[in-house]
Amino acid sequence: MARDRRILAGVAGLGLIGLLIGGAFAGLAFEAARDWSGAAAAFDAYLVRVAGFTLWQATLSTLLSVAPAILVARALARHPAFPGRGLVLKLFLVPLALPAIVAAMGVLALLGRAGLFADPLTALTGSRWQGIYGLSGILVAHVFFNLPLAARLLLQALEAVPADQWRLAAQLGMGASASFRLIEWPALRAALPGVAGLVFMLCVTSFTIVLTLGGGPAATTLEVAIYQALRFDFDPARAVALTALQIALTAAAVLFLLRLGADMAGDASLPVAPRRPAVAGAAERVVNAAIILAALLFVAGPLAAVTVSGLRADLARLAREPAVHAATLTSLVLALCAALLCVALSLALAAARRALEMKRPRTARPSLLERMLDTGAGFVLVVPPIVVGAGWFVALRGTGQVFAAAPVMVIAVNAVMAMPFAIRAIRPAWDAASARHERLAAQLGITGLARLRLIDWPSIRRPAFTALAFAMALSLGDLGVIALFGSDSVQTLPYLLLARMGSYRTMDAAGLALILGAVCLALTMLAERGRAAR
Amino acid sequence: MSGAAVRLENVAFSYGETAMSFDLDVEASEIVAIMGPSGSGKSTLLNLVAGFEAPSSGRILIGGEDAAGLPPAQRPVSMVFQENNLFSHLDVARNVGLGRSPSLRLTGADRADIAAALARTGLAGKEKRLPAELSGGERQRVALARALLRDRPVLLLDEAFASLGPALRREMLELVRDLDAERRMTILMVTHHPGDARALCHRIAFVEEGRVAAVAPTAEMFSPDAPEAFRAYIGA
Structure with a gap:
């Protein structure tokens, strides 16, 4: 009976995800059917240009992130005892934890029109530095996010090379190029398609960076165009056309990635530097040190800029402002609700999947339901938050309740969006605990609430809190759904930040970015600590 | 019995x-x-x-x-496995107590029985230990103590x-x-x-x-x- 309840919970969870995504699709389909000619007419030259730019910037971002990442990963792999290596790897985690809008502020604080580098750049180029907007701004921000990610993932692939192979290389006296060709490149080549695919995917669906750093119709992606069509042009027909294209694009990319066997939730957990002989000669050591240092500066630059410009802001005044209080409170409440919902859904799916797995004979193929519970959370990767938001926006438009729905939409979409990460934290622990405890619990007759209290909760508590902190950080920093549904009455911190940027109150924006970044970073560190201690 | x-x-x-x-x-x-x-x-x-x-x-x-x-x-029937006989987050007394009440609602008499079963298996004084603090042999003794209690x-x-x-x-x-x-x-x-x-x-x-x-x-x-x-x- 308890087993059936677990499956019911999983089915209910899947139903909720289905309702969220299905409702969005229904809204879009209904709108398309209502105004068929409008939606069809929206497939014009503008749309083609936007789609083209979306792919172009993603391709460039991927190249610029992954190619240097190969050098960085290799440099880190060849110097297991490099001073500060652990610190560098920790720093490479920070961009993952940082809200995109905070990173965008960091890039602007550094390279913007009034940025720290504006004067040197003016002197260098000989003309007044206009600030980094458009494609170059987007690329810098995307590389800031994805270079460290790619470097960590590729390093993971290199660390998976058995230590014996390195010892052998040292014994045989392989030089840098020989060991690259014979040992490192085969390991990297196996990982590259997955890593590049993941980065490409992240850049195709990037919204906040393009919204804040892209400029005008020349540098707009599909997601930003959807947002503009709904919020500024009130052109639902165009939004439908853009959304359909975006879904087709991401679905194609996801299918391609799944075929490559890529890890879609993409976070690399690395062992401490493995024991391995140092194989690099003196000249190579200098080159590698320079590569690592350059990557370090590139990642640390925007972070430092956020901190410096944030501290310059009048934080005391910001802290007294009612609008900031309201946005902070709203952000925290919405993020907490989203994180709780996310963890509850993830637990339900994990428990139901495991229960189904135990019910069938080990050799039988998993049922459709079990496979859906397995990959259900992956739906969000095909359907970006903006698309879900756009669908519901169009659907709710007629009711006049669009802005009243903001809290529900933000909570639901952010919760589902964080699920791939939460499930990664929760499911292995759940399955391992179940494998240890199932027969014992059955023998002793521990069922229902007693089982939850005595057995399941104690074994799942740590990963559940880890998932909660991750989901909350993700939700706190998100500027996707709230950009569509936000209004004067419902503002989150990222929304307020965007508003201040839009009204050229740059100092305020910098201060808010510092606060938001610090909170998200603290949450992620909390989550990481929970994960490390497990 | x-x-x-x-x-x-x-x-x-x-x-x-x-x-x-x-x-x-x-x-x-x-x-x-x-x-x-x-x-x-x-x-x-x-x-x-x-x-x-x-x-x-x-x-x-x-x-x-x-x-x-x-x-x-x-x-x-009581069964003792090669490993994983104990819940690692529960102490010895509670692991044994599960043999009496699967929701761990134990009376004073139950606690006395637990103590007796532990004494009988040579585990007196180790009630508050966690499984990780026991040797492999002691862990199996705890499992036997629980089997005794289940009777x-x-x-x-x-x-x-x-x-x-x-x-x-x-x-x-x-x-x-x-x-x-x-x-x-x-x-x-x-x-x-x-x-x-x-x-x-x-x-x-x-x-x-x-x-x-x-x-x-x-x-x-x-x-x-x-x-x-x-x-x-x-x-x-």
Whole structure:
């Protein structure tokens, strides 16, 4: 009976995800059917240009992130005892934890029109530095996010090379190029398609960076165009056309990635530097040190800029402002609700999947339901938050309740969006605990609430809190759904930040970015600590 | 409480490609060793008796009653596994206490019984320890203490002492023999060690390729008259 309840919970969870995504699709389909000619007419030259730019910037971002990442990963792999290596790897985690809008502020604080580098750049180029907007701004921000990610993932692939192979290389006296060709490149080549695919995917669906750093119709992606069509042009027909294209694009990319066997939730957990002989000669050591240092500066630059410009802001005044209080409170409440919902859904799916797995004979193929519970959370990767938001926006438009729905939409979409990460934290622990405890619990007759209290909760508590902190950080920093549904009455911190940027109150924006970044970073560190201690 | 007879009649079970069919008669309070090569179905036989697996046909009688459809917790059976007998986040007393109340609602009398069971298994004073703070032998003692508290007529040992060193294993076998002298349980133990069978068991059931190939008194199985396959298995 308890087993059936677990499956019911999983089915209910899947139903909720289905309702969220299905409702969005229904809204879009209904709108398309209502105004068929409008939606069809929206497939014009503008749309083609936007789609083209979306792919172009993603391709460039991927190249610029992954190619240097190969050098960085290799440099880190060849110097297991490099001073500060652990610190560098920790720093490479920070961009993952940082809200995109905070990173965008960091890039602007550094390279913007009034940025720290504006004067040197003016002197260098000989003309007044206009600030980094458009494609170059987007690329810098995307590389800031994805270079460290790619470097960590590729390093993971290199660390998976058995230590014996390195010892052998040292014994045989392989030089840098020989060991690259014979040992490192085969390991990297196996990982590259997955890593590049993941980065490409992240850049195709990037919204906040393009919204804040892209400029005008020349540098707009599909997601930003959807947002503009709904919020500024009130052109639902165009939004439908853009959304359909975006879904087709991401679905194609996801299918391609799944075929490559890529890890879609993409976070690399690395062992401490493995024991391995140092194989690099003196000249190579200098080159590698320079590569690592350059990557370090590139990642640390925007972070430092956020901190410096944030501290310059009048934080005391910001802290007294009612609008900031309201946005902070709203952000925290919405993020907490989203994180709780996310963890509850993830637990339900994990428990139901495991229960189904135990019910069938080990050799039988998993049922459709079990496979859906397995990959259900992956739906969000095909359907970006903006698309879900756009669908519901169009659907709710007629009711006049669009802005009243903001809290529900933000909570639901952010919760589902964080699920791939939460499930990664929760499911292995759940399955391992179940494998240890199932027969014992059955023998002793521990069922229902007693089982939850005595057995399941104690074994799942740590990963559940880890998932909660991750989901909350993700939700706190998100500027996707709230950009569509936000209004004067419902503002989150990222929304307020965007508003201040839009009204050229740059100092305020910098201060808010510092606060938001610090909170998200603290949450992620909390989550990481929970994960490390497990 | 004394033992209950365990009877498997044409118990069929298929695990992937291997089809199994067991016939076995164990008298009340008898101690039988289940021996045989890896993958022959020894553990599956115990899992069927314990109710972790359901036979596709045939009957399992425990104390004369058909156990079909009875969930594991309602069978007159306690089982000790090779590992994972304890919940690692619960202390020794609570792990044992689960044998009395699966929701750990324990009365004063229950606590006294727990203390007695722990004392009987040589664990007095270790009530508050967590499993990680115990040695491998002590962890299996906790599992035995819980079996004592549950007081079911049939005890199944699934290579319960296989991961212990020789001296510890002998100690555990002695403990089981002493407990059995008081409780007169029926014991089925899966083991690879002829020594375990010699020390404790009245009979040996030899399992091979999913069926009970031979059952005979221990002395006979270790004599030259034993079936050839069993002699090959123990390397005699």
